[in-house]
Amino acid sequence: MDRLDAVAVVGFVGFAATAWSVALEPAVLAALLGGFVLSCAVWRVYDGRLWEALGWLAWVGGAVVLAVGLEGRPTLLALFLGSLVLGLCLQCCGRFELLPEPGLENA
Numbered sequence: 001m002d003r004l005d006a007v008a009v010v011g012f013v014g015f016a017a018t019a020w021s022v023a024l025e026p027a028v029l030a031a032l033l034g035g036f037v038l039s040c041a042v043w044r045v046y047d048g049r050l051w052e053a054l055g056w057l058a059w060v061g062g063a064v065v066l067a068v069g070l071e072g073r074p075t076l077l078a079l080f081l082g083s084l085v086l087g088l089c090l091q092c093c094g095r096f097e098l099l100p101e102p103g104l105e106n107a
Contacts, residue, residue, distance in 0.1 A: 004043050011036050027067045034063030050102050051094025058087035 015036060019029050041056035062083040070077050093099045 004040070004047060007043075008040050011040070026069070030063050030067035034060050034067065037063055049094055051090050051099050055087040055090030055094060058083045058090060062087065 015033060018024075018032075024032075037056055037059045041053045041060065044050075044053035044056055062080050065076050065080040065083065068076060070080060090099075
């Protein structure tokens, strides 16, 4: 666990506390979550972890779907769950070096 992981954990705990204690519209909460996750993706790109950054970007897609709303829309629910699973897979595969490093030739 590095510094960016610690920032992400603290940010998600803070976001959860805000969502629980303050009555905000779901679209506003989704926008806040999307902005935070997008900033985490940018930090990962600058750190050189491109697969993890793509995982964070998949979660940005999940936040966008949350902003649209999931009530009574099974297609959007499937898209939301798919983006969460894709993001988790990219995060884990990037962290455990199961995917090739972009830009390097594997001779």
